[in-house]
Amino acid sequence: MTSLTWTRRRASVARFWRRYRRRRAGLYGLGALVLIALAALAAPLLVGGDVQSVTHAPGTALEPPSREFPLGTDQFGRSLSGLLLWGARVSLAVGLLAAALSVAIGTLIGVLAGHYGGWFATVAMRVTDWFLVMPSLVLAIVLATVMSRSMWTVILAIGITSWPTTARLVRAQTIAVESRPYIERAKALGGGHRHVMTRHVLPNVMPLVLSQTTLCISTAILTEATLAFLGLGDPTVVSWGGMLQDARETGAVSSGHWWYLAPPGIAIAVVALAFTLCGRAVESVLNPRLGAGR
Amino acid sequence: MVIMAPHRSLRLLLATGTVAASLLTTALAAGSPARAVAADGAAGADEGDGKTVLTVAVSQSVDSLSPFLAQRLVSTSLHRLTYEYLTNYDAKDARTIPGLATAWKPSPDKLTWTYTIRDDSTWSDGKPATAEDAAWTFTKMMTDENAATANGSFTANFEKVTAPDARTLVIKLKKPQATMTALDVPIVPKHVWEKVGDFSKFNNDKQFPIVGNGPFVITDYKVDQYVRLEPNKTFWRGAPAFDELVLRYYKDGDAAVAALRKGEVSFVPNLTPAQAASLKSAENIKVNDAPGRRFFALATNPGARSKDGKKFGSGHPALLDPAVRRALFHAVDRKTIVDKVFQGHAVEGEGYIPPRFGTYFWKPEGAQKIDYSPARAGQLLDKAGYRKNGSGKRVGKDGRPLDFRILCHATDPNDKAVGKYLQEWWGELGIGLKVDCLDNVSDPWLKGDYDLAFDGWSVNPDPDFVLSIHTCGALPATPKDTGATDNFICDKQYDELYAAQAVEYDPAARAGLVKRLQSRLYDTGYMNVMAYPNAVEAYRTDHIASITTMPAAGGNIYGQDGYWSWWSAKPAAEADGGGDSGSPARLWLVLGPAALVLLAAGVFAAVRRRTTADDRE
Numbered sequence: 001m002t003s004l005t006w007t008r009r010r011a012s013v014a015r016f017w018r019r020y021r022r023r024r025a026g027l028y029g030l031g032a033l034v035l036i037a038l039a040a041l042a043a044p045l046l047v048g049g050d051v052q053s054v055t056h057a058p059g060t061a062l063e064p065p066s067r068e069f070p071l072g073t074d075q076f077g078r079s080l081s082g083l084l085l086w087g088a089r090v091s092l093a094v095g096l097l098a099a100a101l102s103v104a105i106g107t108l109i110g111v112l113a114g115h116y117g118g119w120f121a122t123v124a125m126r127v128t129d130w131f132l133v134m135p136s137l138v139l140a141i142v143l144a145t146v147m148s149r150s151m152w153t154v155i156l157a158i159g160i161t162s163w164p165t166t167a168r169l170v171r172a173q174t175i176a177v178e179s180r181p182y183i184e185r186a187k188a189l190g191g192g193h194r195h196v197m198t199r200h201v202l203p204n205v206m207p208l209v210l211s212q213t214t215l216c217i218s219t220a221i222l223t224e225a226t227l228a229f230l231g232l233g234d235p236t237v238v239s240w241g242g243m244l245q246d247a248r249e250t251g252a253v254s255s256g257h258w259w260y261l262a263p264p265g266i267a268i269a270v271v272a273l274a275f276t277l278c279g280r281a282v283e284s285v286l287n288p289r290l291g292a293g294r
Numbered sequence: 295m296v297i298m299a300p301h302r303s304l305r306l307l308l309a310t311g312t313v314a315a316s317l318l319t320t321a322l323a324a325g326s327p328a329r330a331v332a333a334d335g336a337a338g339a340d341e342g343d344g345k346t347v348l349t350v351a352v353s354q355s356v357d358s359l360s361p362f363l364a365q366r367l368v369s370t371s372l373h374r375l376t377y378e379y380l381t382n383y384d385a386k387d388a389r390t391i392p393g394l395a396t397a398w399k400p401s402p403d404k405l406t407w408t409y410t411i412r413d414d415s416t417w418s419d420g421k422p423a424t425a426e427d428a429a430w431t432f433t434k435m436m437t438d439e440n441a442a443t444a445n446g447s448f449t450a451n452f453e454k455v456t457a458p459d460a461r462t463l464v465i466k467l468k469k470p471q472a473t474m475t476a477l478d479v480p481i482v483p484k485h486v487w488e489k490v491g492d493f494s495k496f497n498n499d500k501q502f503p504i505v506g507n508g509p510f511v512i513t514d515y516k517v518d519q520y521v522r523l524e525p526n527k528t529f530w531r532g533a534p535a536f537d538e539l540v541l542r543y544y545k546d547g548d549a550a551v552a553a554l555r556k557g558e559v560s561f562v563p564n565l566t567p568a569q570a571a572s573l574k575s576a577e578n579i580k581v582n583d584a585p586g587r588r589f590f591a592l593a594t595n596p597g598a599r600s601k602d603g604k605k606f607g608s609g610h611p612a613l614l615d616p617a618v619r620r621a622l623f624h625a626v627d628r629k630t631i632v633d634k635v636f637q638g639h640a641v642e643g644e645g646y647i648p649p650r651f652g653t654y655f656w657k658p659e660g661a662q663k664i665d666y667s668p669a670r671a672g673q674l675l676d677k678a679g680y681r682k683n684g685s686g687k688r689v690g691k692d693g694r695p696l697d698f699r700i701l702c703h704a705t706d707p708n709d710k711a712v713g714k715y716l717q718e719w720w721g722e723l724g725i726g727l728k729v730d731c732l733d734n735v736s737d738p739w740l741k742g743d744y745d746l747a748f749d750g751w752s753v754n755p756d757p758d759f760v761l762s763i764h765t766c767g768a769l770p771a772t773p774k775d776t777g778a779t780d781n782f783i784c785d786k787q788y789d790e791l792y793a794a795q796a797v798e799y800d801p802a803a804r805a806g807l808v809k810r811l812q813s814r815l816y817d818t819g820y821m822n823v824m825a826y827p828n829a830v831e832a833y834r835t836d837h838i839a840s841i842t843t844m845p846a847a848g849g850n851i852y853g854q855d856g857y858w859s860w861w862s863a864k865p866a867a868e869a870d871g872g873g874d875s876g877s878p879a880r881l882w883l884v885l886g887p888a889a890l891v892l893l894a895a896g897v898f899a900a901v902r903r904r905t906t907a908d909d910r911e
Binding site (some may be wrong): 053054055057062063075076077145148149231235236246248249250251252253254255256257 | 300354546547549551552555565566567568569571572629634637702704710711713715717718719729730731732733
């Protein structure tokens with residue numbers, strides 16, 4: 001049985017990839033992501049862990065780009081190109097973890113509300129609505145201010161504020177799935193709540209959750225950068241938003257040190273764009289009606 | 295399949311927009327072509343109606359406009375400008391000169407001081423300023439605890455203050471007091487202030503103009519937006535030359551510098567090294583780099599306690615061991631901090647009082663000095679029983695590792711930068727450090743919930759106040775109260791020396807005592823001064839023709855010990871459209887595309903969203 005399942009799964013992955021391959025924008029996005037992810041993973045090998053050290057900084061303060069420092073140096077004399085690579089690790093990690101957290105909360109609440117219905121759904125959806133109408137950036141700022149400054153705080157702040165959309169989507173999909181006859185059959189055969197939710201509903205909302213996650217990541221990365229730029233991140237961790245904040249505090253903007261400001265800003269834009277492109281491609285592959293024309 | 299609501303993509307666009315917009319605004323502020331005539335009525339030195347306005351960029355919030363409560367530099371500077379003190383400090387060499395009092399004389403036993411009050415000082419509502427006002431101000435501070443919040447240290451030793459006639463003020467002391475010619479207490483008009491009920495709640499910011507007798511009168515104030523002052527035409531020393539003085543708030547240093555470049559403000563204090571370097575080459579802008587009044591120190595929690603003997607807070611017990619504190623300071627390379635963090639715009643820290651106040655400056659010599667020596671720090675820790683364990687961390691005999699927290703001001707880039715260095719220096723010793731950067735450090739500080747903290751005070755020509763904050767008397771009465779104490783230090787020997795200098799009238803003998811006091815403070819090891827940051831500030835020469843620095847030779851402008859800078863500032867004859875240097879244009883070339891890319895990302899997402907909208911259920 002297992003070999004049969006695996007064959008089927010392999011076939012469906014291959015089918016997915018064949019369709020995905022046809023979307024050029026999606027491929028560009030994926031290519032950019034793979035490159036950035038590889039660079040981030042290989043950062044310790046490429047530039048070494050010493051690049052974050054202020055006491056062993058090789059350069060002088062705010063040097064313009066040169067052969068030794070392709071993107072110049074920051075106010076401590078550290079190489080900005082090295083910091084940019086290290087920043088990718090934090091920005092990607094925060095983006096992925098926050099998106100995962102947000103989608104996990106959203107899926108859990110969505111499936112439960114869709115499955116049980118009744119007063120539980122009413123209460124859960126009103127809470128969702130409440131979070132939905134709250135300006136999420138303001139809420140995230142409040143959370144990040146109240147809690148201690150660390151990377152986990154930022155992840156939590158983003159995750160807690162961005163789950164309601166997923167919850168609503170997943171609930172709708174759950175209701176659609178549960179109205180199908182085979183769910184009725186499963187129930188008639190003695191399937192409990194747990195069985196229905198995990199064996200029948202979850203696999204059917206997974207594609208939706210997957211594309212939602214991909215799209216959530218770019219939002220999360222941008223929110224992380226915004227929070228760090230506003231000075232709410234962990235000042236001892238190098239991230240792209242944090243680099244922008246450092247540049248502003250150093251006075252790089254008014255002093256014309258563009259090499260401190262532009263690279264992190266462009267990096268944030270590129271990664272957010274790449275995730276969006278991938279998310280769109282996944283979305284249209286998984287939804288034939290959406291992708292027919294493209 | 296049900297697809298997500300359009301709402302999400304809007305948020306993506308918004309989030310993209312936020313980063314792009316913040317980049318854009320800063321870029322705009324820095325890059326747009328200069329324009330001397332500002333659109334806003336309050337800006338620029340030259341206005342359409344010929345009014346000359348001096349605009350000063352500030353970032354520190356006013357804590358209170360009541361002279362009985364105000365402690366921050368911006369508020370006390372405002373009080374210098376709006377109220378006369380009995381005496382003032384000379385701009386040239388900070389010696390005591392007449393203020394509201396024209397002459398003063400102690401009795402032979404030095405316990406009764408008689409001040410002659412000038413007859414040409416009037417309040418801005420027309421009533422004359424008399425000895426009665428001064429007597430009422432001091433008496434209020436002696437009798438009402440709430441009125442003693444800010445300057446209570448000056449009147450704690452007063453027995454009785456009387457005004458036998460309008461021109462004579464008599465102060466009787468319990469014991470001699472060295473600060474009698476440096477009473478930094480604003481004298482307020484009795485006829486206005488006697489109507490005030492609760493001094494702990496009254497912030498003096500409801501009725502404008504605020505009645506005063508200084509060179510300026512506060513005419514308007516909006517929290518964290520601006521403070522507007524007009525010259526006091528009847529000021530006895532002569533009215534200031536500018537028609538208006540505005541303190542305008544810029545919470546972002548770079549925005550203030552951009553405003554200076556454009557001519558929207560005339561003066562910006564607290565520049566970063568990068569800003570100072572780039573402004574040096576700008577047209578019509580003069581950068582002033584002067585020895586500062588401040589010290590920048592590391593404070594260790596000596597075990598927070600109150601006067602009733604109760605201990606509170608969560609300071610690390612290992613810091614009660616003098617060897618640990620000494621080891622920590624041995625591992626701080628003050629020269630690197632001056633060179634790298636302040637980039638030369640500071641003087642290496644030594645004693646407590648900055649070298650600018652030469653009479654009282656003291657520095658440790660020889661064996662007393664805790665110099666930079668990580669090896670010595672390691673030996674000290676080994677000897678004290680904090681040995682490295684398998685993973686290279688120092689652990690005490692109780693098994694608790696040396697992991698400290700340091701309180702840092704989230705708004706101060708220097709705190710964060712030095713925090714990074716400390717993490718690495720102490721990390722090599724096997725000591726962990728967590729840098730806790732908060733917007734509001736006061737809460738954990740007052741509760742004693744810190745191990746170390748970045749600390750700093752502006753020092754007056756008379757050092758009594760900055761010395762008084764380390765005495766046992768300054769501790770809070772109970773753990774719930776707020777004391778004047780800086781760092782919960784309470785040392786018997788220090789208190790004895792403090793009491794001795796406070797009653798010493800001979801300047802040389804007092805200076806000697808103050809130096810011994812600093813030596814004792816240094817030896818307790820609760821405070822270690824890392825640097826004396828310079829005052830780095832810039833002003834537009836096409837707005838301000840001349841301005842007095844203090845001291846006159848190479849002194850600072852913002853936060854002086856008197857009102858000299860703004861009182862003496864002369865407007866420039868004609869403010870012509872100040873051209874800008876080329877660097878912001880180059881900045882635009884890069885920042886423009888960066889912002890565009892960000893915007894494009896958002897727009898792209900939105901467009902993609904919309905094109906698929908029809909297909910969605």
